Amino acid sequence: MHHLTRRATLSLAALALLPAAAFAQVPTGYPATYQAVIDAAKKEGKVTVYTPTDAVAGKPLVKEFESLYPGVKVEYMDMNSAELFNRFISETAAGTASADVVWNSAMDQGVKLAQDYALTYESPESKALPYWATYQKQAYGTTFEPLGIVYNKRLLPAGEVPRTHAEFIKLLADPKYQGKVTTYDIEKAGVGFLFLTADDQVNSALTWDVVKAMAGAGVRLQSSSSTMMERISSGEQVLGYNMITSYAHARQKKDNNIGYQLLRDHTLVMSRVAFIAKAAQHPNAARLWLDYLLSKKGQTTMSTASELPAIRTDVEGEMTASALQKELGASLRPIAIDQHLLTYLDQNKRLAFIKTWRSYVARK
Amino acid sequence: MMSTTTSLPAALPRAPRLPLRGLGRWLVIGVTTLVVLLPLAMIGYQSLLSAPFFMPGKVVSLDAYRFVFDDPDFWFALRNSLLIAAGMVGISVPCGALLAFLMVRTDLPGRRWIEPLLLTPIFVSAVVLALGYVVAAGPSGIFTLWWRHAFGPEWWDVYSLGGIAVIAGLTHVPHVYLYASAALRNLGSDVEEAARTCGASPLRVARDVSLPMVMPSILFAGVLVFFLGFEVFGLPLVLGDPNGYLVLTTYMYKLASKLGIPSYHLMAVVAMLIVAVTFPLVLLQRRLLRSAGKYVSIKGKGGRQVPLRLGGWRWLAIGIVALWLLLTVVIPVSGVVLRSFVTQWGEGISLVDAFTLQNYRDIFEQDNLVRAIVNTLGIGVIGGALAVGCYALIAFSGHRRHDAATRLMDYLVLVPRAVPGLLAGLAFLWVFLFVPGLKEWRNSMFAIWIAYTVIWLAYGMRVVQSALMQVGPDLEEAARTVGASAGQVSRQITLPLVRFGLLSSWLLVFLIFEREYSTGVYLLSPGTEVIGALLVSMWASGATDLVAALSVINIAMVSLGLVVALRFGVKLHD
Numbered sequence: 001m002h003h004l005t006r007r008a009t010l011s012l013a014a015l016a017l018l019p020a021a022a023f024a025q026v027p028t029g030y031p032a033t034y035q036a037v038i039d040a041a042k043k044e045g046k047v048t049v050y051t052p053t054d055a056v057a058g059k060p061l062v063k064e065f066e067s068l069y070p071g072v073k074v075e076y077m078d079m080n081s082a083e084l085f086n087r088f089i090s091e092t093a094a095g096t097a098s099a100d101v102v103w104n105s106a107m108d109q110g111v112k113l114a115q116d117y118a119l120t121y122e123s124p125e126s127k128a129l130p131y132w133a134t135y136q137k138q139a140y141g142t143t144f145e146p147l148g149i150v151y152n153k154r155l156l157p158a159g160e161v162p163r164t165h166a167e168f169i170k171l172l173a174d175p176k177y178q179g180k181v182t183t184y185d186i187e188k189a190g191v192g193f194l195f196l197t198a199d200d201q202v203n204s205a206l207t208w209d210v211v212k213a214m215a216g217a218g219v220r221l222q223s224s225s226s227t228m229m230e231r232i233s234s235g236e237q238v239l240g241y242n243m244i245t246s247y248a249h250a251r252q253k254k255d256n257n258i259g260y261q262l263l264r265d266h267t268l269v270m271s272r273v274a275f276i277a278k279a280a281q282h283p284n285a286a287r288l289w290l291d292y293l294l295s296k297k298g299q300t301t302m303s304t305a306s307e308l309p310a311i312r313t314d315v316e317g318e319m320t321a322s323a324l325q326k327e328l329g330a331s332l333r334p335i336a337i338d339q340h341l342l343t344y345l346d347q348n349k350r351l352a353f354i355k356t357w358r359s360y361v362a363r364k
Numbered sequence: 365m366m367s368t369t370t371s372l373p374a375a376l377p378r379a380p381r382l383p384l385r386g387l388g389r390w391l392v393i394g395v396t397t398l399v400v401l402l403p404l405a406m407i408g409y410q411s412l413l414s415a416p417f418f419m420p421g422k423v424v425s426l427d428a429y430r431f432v433f434d435d436p437d438f439w440f441a442l443r444n445s446l447l448i449a450a451g452m453v454g455i456s457v458p459c460g461a462l463l464a465f466l467m468v469r470t471d472l473p474g475r476r477w478i479e480p481l482l483l484t485p486i487f488v489s490a491v492v493l494a495l496g497y498v499v500a501a502g503p504s505g506i507f508t509l510w511w512r513h514a515f516g517p518e519w520w521d522v523y524s525l526g527g528i529a530v531i532a533g534l535t536h537v538p539h540v541y542l543y544a545s546a547a548l549r550n551l552g553s554d555v556e557e558a559a560r561t562c563g564a565s566p567l568r569v570a571r572d573v574s575l576p577m578v579m580p581s582i583l584f585a586g587v588l589v590f591f592l593g594f595e596v597f598g599l600p601l602v603l604g605d606p607n608g609y610l611v612l613t614t615y616m617y618k619l620a621s622k623l624g625i626p627s628y629h630l631m632a633v634v635a636m637l638i639v640a641v642t643f644p645l646v647l648l649q650r651r652l653l654r655s656a657g658k659y660v661s662i663k664g665k666g667g668r669q670v671p672l673r674l675g676g677w678r679w680l681a682i683g684i685v686a687l688w689l690l691l692t693v694v695i696p697v698s699g700v701v702l703r704s705f706v707t708q709w710g711e712g713i714s715l716v717d718a719f720t721l722q723n724y725r726d727i728f729e730q731d732n733l734v735r736a737i738v739n740t741l742g743i744g745v746i747g748g749a750l751a752v753g754c755y756a757l758i759a760f761s762g763h764r765r766h767d768a769a770t771r772l773m774d775y776l777v778l779v780p781r782a783v784p785g786l787l788a789g790l791a792f793l794w795v796f797l798f799v800p801g802l803k804e805w806r807n808s809m810f811a812i813w814i815a816y817t818v819i820w821l822a823y824g825m826r827v828v829q830s831a832l833m834q835v836g837p838d839l840e841e842a843a844r845t846v847g848a849s850a851g852q853v854s855r856q857i858t859l860p861l862v863r864f865g866l867l868s869s870w871l872l873v874f875l876i877f878e879r880e881y882s883t884g885v886y887l888l889s890p891g892t893e894v895i896g897a898l899l900v901s902m903w904a905s906g907a908t909d910l911v912a913a914l915s916v917i918n919i920a921m922v923s924l925g926l927v928v929a930l931r932f933g934v935k936l937h938d
């Protein structure tokens with residue numbers, strides 16, 4: 001079998017060298033039957049992706065994918081996660097064209113949607129993923145993005161940057177930082193809610209201590225990571241908690257105010273969830289895109305040009321799971337893509353959690 | 365239906381020839397009713413369900429209403445909305461009236477070029493203005509830092525409730541200005557001259573003579589601003605976040621994520637409540653209009669206008685106009701422009717070092733952004749013209765008619781204004797998805813165009829009706845007496861006469877279509893991107909650099925359109 005695949009690959013590779021034959025080859029290690037998927041995908045001609053990952057990050061991936069599979073165009077539509085949810089379920093209910101692949105950063109919504117709308121498809125790449133990153137052969141984690149403290153380098157001296165949750169709490173007690181800390185408003189930002197509940201699951205007592213300390217320091221709540229980042233960069237705020245540090249990493253390149261720190265005691269890791277829609281109009285092209293996102297090639301591009309840390313441990317480099325593993329080891333706590341993500345989509349549980357949170361941070 | 369009627373009182377002696385009648389008229393009324401009420405009906409129906417209306421598991425219940433009424437946030441938001449709306453009226457009405465007096469009635473220097481500037485806040489998205497205020501006057505804002513270095517701690521806070529109300533008030537001054545100036549233009553100036561001759565100061569003339577005469581229009585504008593106070597979204601979204609101030613529209617936005625997945629039924633309830641709160645205001649406006657006629661002493665024809673000489677007062681007048689322009693136009697726009705040219709800003713940062721053109725380069729590298737620029741121009745120029753055509757048809761259907769259908773239309777056109785744009789956009793998505801036969805249209809510019817046309821119905825109608833009202837009934841009557849048919853009257857008398865009015869309507873609709881933002885969000889698809897909707901999406905996904913640069917391009921397009929139109933002799937109004 002293996003031999004056959006290689007032969008098929010070789011002959012196809014030879015074909016690819018012919019100028020006229022611009023068709024793609026089956027990636028190494030894939031079953032030979034994959035050629036049928038590629039051919040069908042070419043007939044479909046395109047794949048539609050709905051995602052909150054902005055177009056700047058998506059572009060290198062789209063480019064590489066389109067060069068790997070000439071004839072298959074990517075319709076890459078970036079939108080916020082609420083918009084994604086609304087559009088996807090409305091369009092699917094109406095039976096019109098919608099996303100072929102949903103690639104969501106709101107993990108809970110991702111799993112919720114996958115449960116009702118995902119095609120069961122075992123990606124040939126799924127074996128390379130960690131156990132917590134696949135859900136029922138339907139939804140797959142694609143990135144490995146640690147959460148941490150993002151801070152303003154000019155206003156927070158290097159020596160004072162907190163390295164653990166305890167240090168963070170201690171720092172907030174300093175009146176100097178009154179009104180200078182920011183984090184997600186968990187009522188307005190679904191991801192903020194998700195991150196805080198994930199914190200709560202790792203270490204509940206500590207989490208609420210952090211919340212109390214932030215409340216004591218007059219925390220400013222924001223509804224998106226971009227507004228937090230902008231205010232930290234301008235110095236209006238000095239540091240932010242539970243922020244997606246890959247954004248900070250990307251922004252550092254053109255904005256030398258921004259620094260970030262991963263906390264040593266525990267660092268949450270989020271992963272963008274991808275699945276193929278059951279009602280996909282381009283199911284084969286969708287397979288190619290999903291497999292590409294998870295492939296070593298796709299993951300390498302992701303961790304470099306797209307600046308989203310790769311989840312595959314066989315990808316090397318600065319922004320990869322393996323590099324983080326080396327740095328932080330067991331204190332990394334990935335948010336598992338499983339049933340637990342749905343816990344707080346139950347209205348009563350969610351409102352109860354919000355109520356507790358508000359009892360600390362709400363406007364007095 | 366609005367300001368215009370103040371110049372020509374509601375009760376005309378008798379209806380002369382109607383440009384549009386019979387079947388055609390009823391068709392127009394029918395289509396308008398359908399297009400306006402369908403999305404609203406969907407929202408109303410949704411508010412009574414327990415789940416999205418297209419889901420199998422839904423049941424009819426009042427739980428959503430119960431949830432909202434039990435939520436302390438709702439009452440907090442309602443209170444804030446009331447405060448902000450009241451603050452807006454308190455600020456925009458006196459400022460707008462004063463500016464109108466200065467611009468229309470006095471010999472204030474530079475009136476010609478000040479006028480387009482005065483209207484700028486209408487033509488720039490509120491989100492963009494808010495971003496501008498944060499960069500310019502926020503706690504780390506550029507002007508704030510200058511102030512701090514020069515005079516010590518600043519005394520303002522753009523994130524406070526008062527700050528939001530003041531900014532919202534200042535940016536709504538143009539609405540009052542438009543009404544008040546239209547009314548003033550229709551008054552002869554002899555009364556004022558008489559007062560001036562008797563030795564009254566310009567201020568006294570304004571207070572005791574001009575103001576009482578245009579009082580109905582100002583009251584009317586005040587009610588309109590109060591009404592708009594309930595649907596401001598962009599400003600409280602950006603400025604209300606840091607201190608947690610909610611208003612009804614941002615409360616609705618919050619409900620979209622509070623339960624983890626969008627809760628349409630809750631959002632629909634809030635939309636219905638906003639409609640319920642604002643509907644009495646529409647009724648009030650109608651009452652004001654009815655009583656407007658009796659104040660008007662001199663009608664359209666006789667108005668000989670001689671500008672009042674300000675004399676030494678002119679410096680004070682210039683100061684007032686300049687201060688308002690500084691606060692409302694210069695500060696936010698310079699904030700956005702500046703943000704688009706730097707990589708970073710804030711305390712201790714040299715803006716010269718941070719200078720970059722990369723943000724613009726990034727925009728022109730992305731196909732969808734370039735397409736958005738082209739589409740936005742298209743929807744403004746072509747879509748704007750088509751929309752003016754539709755508004756004119758609707759206006760003709762009620763032109764010089766005072767029956768039940770006309771009254772219905774007057775209410776109807778205001779309805780879309782009351783539904784927050786975000787939900788209105790979603791409702792339009794539903795209309796296109798679930799009304800049979802419309803699916804194919806969803807991914808076309810047509811979908812966006814129709815949504816825009818409906819959302820801006822009230823504004824467009826006002827603009828077009830003021831153009832129509834300029835034509836007195838006597839000319840149409842004269843044509844009829846010499847034997848012209850109704851059709852001939854429309855083609856040869858009414859249309860040529862309103863041509864220039866329609867041209868300026870086109871300009872005003874173009875400007876508003878260029879800046880519209882929340883409505884198009886759900887109708888975006890590859891190929892039909894528009895700048896406004898992209899700004900909202902990009903703002904959420906974190907690309908502040910691109911948002912600023914794209915906003916500047918948007919503002920530039922609007923200004924360019926304005927300059928070109930004004931050069932070709934199109935007037936903002938007569």
